Amino acid sequence: MTDRQPRPSPFCLRLTPEERARLELDAAGMTLAAYIKWRVFDPDSPPPKTRGKTPVRDHQTLSRLMGLLGQSRLSTNINQLAKAANSGSLAADDLTRSALERAARDIAAMRTMLMQALGIRGEP
Template sequence: MGSHRPPPFSLRLTFEERAKIEADAAGMSLGGYIRSRLLDPDWIAPRRRGKFPVKDHRALAQLLAMLGQSRLANNVNQLAKAANTGSLPVTPETEEALLTAVHEVTRMRQLLIEALDLDARL
């Protein structure tokens, strides 16, 4: 019989943990980076510049955390379905929810622009 490969190992990370590992990996595959860190803790990842190097890792981690904690996509989807079926009551609460969603998306966009240093490219 042929050799059997061991089953893959899965690891759940928070958005912040994953953002940090991706930043530390500097363009390497996450699996390769994690494997090298576990098996050779003194190894230092080579620094490579990607197409869009991250200027501010803290801002990017903050954005990813906001997205992880936010039910924004689900809430906007529910609002769109209600609007399409004609069952969306236009109340002060609905208006406030929509304005809050717009504000959150705008803030996330600004954080992403800052983290990726896109101001310099726009």
Template sequence: MSTPPKNSSKNSSLPTPFSLRLTFEERTTLEQSAGNRPLGAYIRSKLFGGTEAPRKRRSRTRKPLKDEKALGELLGKLGESRLASNVNQLAKAANSGSLPVTPDTEKALQNACDDVRTMRILLMQALGYYSSEV
């Protein structure tokens, strides 16, 4: 049985990391197989059959979303909307005192509020706080 390799630093007793180069396709396949698990943990479990001793350092694990469809809808809504730009223009006009209070302005503000409300509901659904029927 050999001893683990040491770092070049005299004070460190940690083993050096092992890098593995993967093609884009190999990594994509591994990430799909891993699902929501961290890729390193998935590879270790496959290599060592889940019998590896627990690691001292805990890494962040990805929290699975309750409704990935709702998140996709939200991201699509953000991509198609010019909400940020429109609200920014309205805020600048209001700050400078040049915002005309017309039916068009009221409609634009109401549309912005509706968009924000829709995106909030989609986000809450994706995080599992609302059911899909809301």
């Protein structure tokens, strides 16, 4: 048997979808519980550090990127290329090279968009 302190009882707060969305946006990577506690009990102090969550800096870019990924057949195409390469049936003609280069450019562009949306600096 351990000497754990009993956990405090939960607190329930009903919000409209708009109010919750606003809280989540304002929390910027913090859990809602941590954000609400900070705002209620210690709003004059700097916000507490989050546990590795990086706030999204650009929601529009992130939404655009997620839409592009949802419409893309990129993962299917790359899987098919990998399967063909592993079986030895990948013909490396000009058309294939062009398709691979285009896929690599698309992936690099998506990576850049994602890093920008998350506020992460890229490689120099």
